[in-house]
Amino acid sequence: xxxxxxxxxxxxxxxxxxxxxxxxxxxxxxxxxxxxxxxxxxxxxxxxxxxxxxxxxxxxxxxxxxxxxxxxxxxxxxxxxxxxxxxxxxxxxxxxxxxxxxxxxxxxxxxxxxxxxxxxxxxxxxxxxxxxxxxxxxxxxxxxxxxxxxxxxxxxxxxxxxxxxxxxxxxxxxxxxxxxxxxxxxxxxx
Numbered sequence: 001x002x003x004x005x006x007x008x009x010x011x012x013x014x015x016x017x018x019x020x021x022x023x024x025x026x027x028x029x030x031x032x033x034x035x036x037x038x039x040x041x042x043x044x045x046x047x048x049x050x051x052x053x054x055x056x057x058x059x060x061x062x063x064x065x066x067x068x069x070x071x072x073x074x075x076x077x078x079x080x081x082x083x084x085x086x087x088x089x090x091x092x093x094x095x096x097x098x099x100x101x102x103x104x105x106x107x108x109x110x111x112x113x114x115x116x117x118x119x120x121x122x123x124x125x126x127x128x129x130x131x132x133x134x135x136x137x138x139x140x141x142x143x144x145x146x147x148x149x150x151x152x153x154x155x156x157x158x159x160x161x162x163x164x165x166x167x168x169x170x171x172x173x174x175x176x177x178x179x180x181x182x183x184x185x186x187x188x189x190x
Contacts, residue, residue: 052160052168054147056140059115063127069140072166074110078188079162080181082113083153085121086129090175091157095133097178101185102137108189111137116148116156163188 058067071079082098084091102111113135115126123141130139142148151160159176161169161184170184 052151052162052166054114054142054150056114056142056147057123059123059126059130059139059141061127061131064123064141069112069138071112071162074112075166076164077110078108078164078169078185079110079112079160080105080185081160081162082111083116083148083151083156083158084113085116085118085156086125087119087121088156092129092133093175094157095129095135097176097181098137099133099135100178101181102135104182105185105189106137109185113137113139114147115139115141116145116153117141117143118145118148161185161188 053070053072055068055070057064058069059065071081080098080101082091082094084094098111098113101109115121115123115129123143126139126141129135151158155173157175158171158173159181160171161181163169169188172180
């Protein structure tokens with residue numbers, strides 16, 4: 001093999017190596033952007049202060065309890081609103097975090113979990129979730145998925161922090177660190 005051929009082969013090897021490095025860099029940038037995006041509040045475009053009200057049946061540890069809950073009845077208070085499914089592993093992971101937040105903020109913040117009917121989930125499944133996680137806040141059941149649709153929910157859990165004036169302060173999709181929700185609750189109640 002001549003010297004020129006050796007140089008070309010070596011140079012081509014470096015180009016491949018450079019291309020691989022560029023590809024790896026692009027993948028790292030995309031992954032970092034995805035992690036950053038998932039950690040940021042979700043700006044919900046279809047939820048406005050006039051469209052967020054609902055009235056749904058309340059679920060206790062034994063099932064539907066004959067009571068109804070209207071979001072508008074909590075105007076003047078901060079509300080942490082969770083959309084969840086009892087079978088959702090991420091909702092199950094968030095239950096202890098929400099319990100800690102409830103213990104810390106429950107006297108100043110109303111906690112409401114809206115359970116949906118997806119994948120056959122029933123109000124009895126929600127009642128079992130309440131029992132299994134010893135949840136002490138309000139659970140309601142959206143049997144038709146209407147409220148889920150109204151809020152544009154496409155994954156669970158999804159959280160909305162609603163200010164005293166009834167407007168959405170922030171929203172998040174997916175599991176969240178306790179500090180993320182706690183910081184927003186502190187700012188909203190302050």
